[in-house]
Amino acid sequence: MSTPVSDKGSGDFVANLGKIYGFYTGGFFGFVLLLAVLEQVGVPNYIIGYLFVFLTLAVYAFIGIITRTQQVSEYYVAGRRVPAFYNGMATGADWMSAASFVGMAGTLFLLGYDGLAFVLGWTGGYVLVAIFVAPFLRKFGAYTVPDFLSKRFGGNLARFLGVIVLVCCSFTYVTAQIYGTGLIASRFLGMDFTIAVYVGLVGILLCAMLGGMRAVTWTQVAQYIVLIVAYLTPIIILSSQKYGLPIPQLTYGHAIADITAREQEMIAQGLATAAALKPHIQPFLTYDPLNYFGLIFCLMVGTASLPHILMRYFTTPSVREARVSVAWSLFFIFLLYFSAPAYAAFSKLEVYNTVIGRPLGDVRPWLLTYGQLGLIKICGVDAVSIDAIVTACQKIAGHAGVIRLQDFRIDTDVIVLSTPEIAGMPYVIAGLVAAGGLAAALSTADGLLLAIANALSHDVYYKMIDPRAPTTRRLIVARVLLVLVAILAAYTASTRPSDILAMVSWAFSLAAAGLFPALVLGIWWKRANSYGAVAGIITGFGLTLMYLVVTRYFPQFGVEFLGMTSNVNAVTRAPLVDLAKLAADPAVWNVSPVGAAHPLASKVGWFSVNNISSGLFGVPIGFLTIWIVSLLTPAPSQRMYDLLDSIRKPRGVAYLDEKPA
């Protein structure tokens, strides 16, 4: 296909999608088999790792290049021609980030039942998307989420606030994706972390820059296929090996029973203390019920307000397709999420059986591989070599020379990447998992960068700075901004910010508090007006941001001026820190007023709500503010009432549709 792509050419493309992606999937399986054969004939591991990473990157880039575009509506909303099924797949890839692919099973591994809050929150949110938001935004015909806010509430102030919320949540999120790419590339390609980050960046840019939404959509479909195959393969193998049935989602019930038995055994043999062991199926050990349900709530509402997800539903051909597409999205996401607990259970069982209780001199080599990356600690030191851990463990009084549960610390990000090695599978499986993780990180990063760049170019540049800018200049500005934002994000990631994973969870609370009340009331309550929306976004977003920043970085300020108290332990209900005692001890209290290292960081708050669930305050306040302020100020015009009636009905033209220039 040549540029600019003719209508007929892309029509053929859409009609042949099934054939194209069927061929692609077959090709991918063939490629994996070929690499498996290569491994058997003795090709070294690092070459297999390189082949996996670079060939998949090349395929994504190729798709990105053949689907490049010069048309505005193609660039921003893929010409609104993406069928529901494929949009669902693309949304799945867009949604499932490095955190879902790499981090979720690890979190479940560590937290057991309490980790399921993430699984529930990140799926249930789509019900809210389908009922409240997506079909109506599609009918409205906006290009971006701030675009909707501006048209609905009139004026550029609402638009500008929307852009701020969008950039705040998306930027931390995209940084985490690039960080994830760097982690995977440095493990499997043996590159320096900083260089690996920029290699990932090139891959992202190749997909997103040339073709905008159109290219990103079709690459994301390809990436979804890679990531789901990569995620399911290891646990299907494990499940067949252990229980003789290749459906891990059904067999891991046995694995859980085995884990519970092994937990008892480890305590009996003195390999674990009751304090260090969190029984896998026991609920509310890490989060108490308030925080557990609070977290589910924030993640769900956050899902329904994250701009990079909502904008995917702008690309469907019709309102009906938008609704069906939400259902498909959830189905494709569900495929991975209901496997994640199985992943966690299988690898936990492997670790309990093959790591815990082993003599120190006899640890498996994979432990040291990850120890050298600083991701596994034994007896408090990085497991870089056997000598190092033996020395460290000897310093612990009464250590018997075997690894106990409380000696072993594994970074949650390692679980998925290392499971093939833990279970002793061929290296090709490990490479496949790495390719999948990379696909997950890249696809999400693409979507997020596009969301940021579109908001800046369409909302800030075109709508606020230069409304008469010609099409070509708008698209050039969009691309330049995309590259700038990407480089900034890569730079931030390369400094290895320590808080990055916490910040991703914060993004959900921020999006929830900042956008959800304005979006929902904007669609469902005609009386909501501009003043209310502006006030609601500011208070909801502001309160949530304030709670996050104060509890994390300025806990002392929170205690002294905002009446915050210590959070309590989920099981014993005892305060985590004794504030009265600390306040009396200036050496601790005044050590550093700011910073993550403060002894109170993330341990204080209101009503013992963790800062990860801070949307619990911001969302209701946002709703309340919009309601009160709207009632106190003049009602919107009759024209707006009519418009709102029309977006409830799927029939008729979209309000904002722009003719392709």
Add this chain to the structure above:
Amino acid sequence: MFFMLLLWAFFSFGIHYFVIDLNTIQFLGFPLGFYMAAQGSLIAFVLMLFWFAYAQDRIDRKYGVAED
């Protein structure tokens, strides 16, 4: 639609409130409370959305507001 919201609330929050009691029941070899959070609610969400897309479309057609 309110029925959908009710179902959503039930599968998101309601059922997990009883996790400790439900864990005493076995289902497919899983403790039921754990199973509901890990798989049951998710399956319910997926089915609900497909059903919602179908039902809403039927309502739209009935009142003549569906797209052509």
